Amino acid sequence: MKISDILKQDGNRMSFEVFPPKTDDKYDSVEAATRKIAELGPSFMSVTYGAGGGTSRYTLNIARSIEEKHGVISLAHLTCVNSTKETVRERIEDMKNAGIHNIMALRGDLTPEMAAKDRSTRDYRHAVELIRDIKEYGGDFCIGAACYPEVHPESANQKEDIIHLREKVDAGAEFLTTQMFFDNNLFYNFLYKIREAGITCPIIPGIMPITNASQVKRAIELSGSFMPQRFKSLVDAFGENPQAMCQAGIAYATDQIIDLYANGIKSVHVYSMNKPDVAAAIFANLSEILTK
Numbered sequence: 001m002k003i004s005d006i007l008k009q010d011g012n013r014m015s016f017e018v019f020p021p022k023t024d025d026k027y028d029s030v031e032a033a034t035r036k037i038a039e040l041g042p043s044f045m046s047v048t049y050g051a052g053g054g055t056s057r058y059t060l061n062i063a064r065s066i067e068e069k070h071g072v073i074s075l076a077h078l079t080c081v082n083s084t085k086e087t088v089r090e091r092i093e094d095m096k097n098a099g100i101h102n103i104m105a106l107r108g109d110l111t112p113e114m115a116a117k118d119r120s121t122r123d124y125r126h127a128v129e130l131i132r133d134i135k136e137y138g139g140d141f142c143i144g145a146a147c148y149p150e151v152h153p154e155s156a157n158q159k160e161d162i163i164h165l166r167e168k169v170d171a172g173a174e175f176l177t178t179q180m181f182f183d184n185n186l187f188y189n190f191l192y193k194i195r196e197a198g199i200t201c202p203i204i205p206g207i208m209p210i211t212n213a214s215q216v217k218r219a220i221e222l223s224g225s226f227m228p229q230r231f232k233s234l235v236d237a238f239g240e241n242p243q244a245m246c247q248a249g250i251a252y253a254t255d256q257i258i259d260l261y262a263n264g265i266k267s268v269h270v271y272s273m274n275k276p277d278v279a280a281a282i283f284a285n286l287s288e289i290l291t292k
């Protein structure tokens, strides 16, 4: 099933993200975490892709096992910044052969070395080029793309970012998933602006439950997200008590998600970071709110 069809269904839905192992010896533990998250019955599960290539070969295996072994729809991520046209064509063929129907088309982050090099010689500079190639190479895929309520760090301003976002949708992206955010007002404001810019496809807000203090620094580094004072107070108060921080982080994410559903958003994606306990706790908190 395609995610575009899931997004047409009524009711409040939730999806989860997993990431592949970095080394072979961790594969079984990632598989086990994936199984436990799948058992919750999310609307779909996404599997990230290592832009550097290290873990990329596992993305397809895990996406396939989510569908075949656990009966949950999967969304396989694919990045292009470090790939040649030939590699991308091979990956698309592999996905076709594996029966994958949903691809999250991404550029991938630039390492400092990549950013310093002449980019005009690369096969891919932006995700829109990958989306065009997926369309060209054929296959029955529903394509998703990334968007940034707080503006992508490389963009000069939000207007420019939204112009490029529109190009991804015009090229064939059927839904967009947001970067994590910790203040829902930023998301509502973004939604207003992209609708005004003529982007009409479904937008799935991405919520990251912060369950330990060290995750805060990493999340800000990765996303550049604004941390509201309410969230900072929580880290100040509970950051040194792991159990309390975990409980408070889950409550904060739950609160964000309830507010999104209450404001008419039907589909929320949770960056569950291979943590079945966190996914299960959020699911349990929303047991009467999520559509069964």
Ligand code: FAD
Pocket: 047, 048, 049, 050, 051, 052, 077, 078, 079, 104, 105, 106, 107, 108, 109, 110, 125, 126, 127, 128, 145, 146, 147, 152, 153, 154, 155, 160, 161, 162, 164, 165, 167, 168, 177, 178, 179, 180, 206
């Ligand atoms: P793009 O759409 O190419 O945008 C990147 C920047 O270029 C933006 O500033 C944009 O405005 C600008 N731009 C776009 N098109 C043009 C153009 N034609 N001309 C000039 N400027 C342009 N990374 C991974 O490595 N693996 C993953 O699995 C992964 N999953 C992600 C999932 C989500 C939901 C999100 C939000 C991010 C994910 N990332 C992942 C991170 C992502 O790769 C980075 O944020 C990356 O820096 C940008 O990717 P993009 O696809 O948004 O790029």
